[in-house]
Amino acid sequence: xxxxxxxxKFQVLKTGQSMTLQCAQDMNxxxxxxxxxxxxxGLRLIHYSVGAGITDQGEVPNGYNVSRSTTEDFxxxxxxxxxxxxxxxFCASRRQGTETQYFGPGTRLLVx
Amino acid sequence: xxxxxQSPQFLSIQEGENLTVYCNSSSxxxxxxxxxxxxxxxxxxxxxxxxxxEVKKLKRLTFQxxxxxxxxxxxITAAQTGDTGLYLCAxxxxxxxxxxxxxxxxxxxxxxx
Numbered sequence: 431x432x433x434x435x436x437x438x439k440f441q442v443l444k445t446g447q448s449m450t451l452q453c454a455q456d457m458n459x460x461x462x463x464x465x466x467x468x469x470x471x472g473l474r475l476i477h478y479s480v481g482a483g484i485t486d487q488g489e490v491p492n493g494y495n496v497s498r499s500t501t502e503d504f505x506x507x508x509x510x511x512x513x514x515x516x517x518x519x520f521c522a523s524r525r526q527g528t529e530t531q532y533f534g535p536g537t538r539l540l541v542x
Numbered sequence: 543x544x545x546x547x548q549s550p551q552f553l554s555i556q557e558g559e560n561l562t563v564y565c566n567s568s569s570x571x572x573x574x575x576x577x578x579x580x581x582x583x584x585x586x587x588x589x590x591x592x593x594x595x596e597v598k599k600l601k602r603l604t605f606q607x608x609x610x611x612x613x614x615x616x617x618i619t620a621a622q623t624g625d626t627g628l629y630l631c632a633x634x635x636x637x638x639x640x641x642x643x644x645x646x647x648x649x650x651x652x653x654x655x
Contacts, residue, residue: 529590535583
């Protein structure tokens, strides 16, 4: 199993550009989440999904969109990038009924 | 919004010393997790504590969940250089918020040889 994979690893954007951060898991987990990690602030939940076709907002959803058309994939879209979205983004997945959450390696995003 | 206050934010110690990291909240959590994160990688789950007063041991690491399920601690005995990393606590509110983790700010631990 590859676990949770994220692409790209690094990305530089200009303000106003859009992009999609990819996340995939091969463990058939129902739950998937997107977090951002900023210095001194831990991880903050952006959006999450409890299954294909079902998504909901987390703590900091503004400026981000998600969709879950398949169990495996959970892409995160930045509609119009802003410098405040410079961060490290982590995708995670978890099997329903369990507590163990598996994180991907992260995408480091710089918005100029 | 539930908050988790983690302390200290930075910890620099010599190999062989003991240390404790604290995670406190005014809110009750159904469970609390501790993660360790290496530079350039995602967090990795160390333990989940569920019952108030619960103590779990993982080799030299001891995790405790407060009786009221509002706080937790991580104690490392005889720290080693391999323990260096970022330690994160995360609380699960449960109920309709089940699965939505609230993370503390993290503790950066550096163990010097």
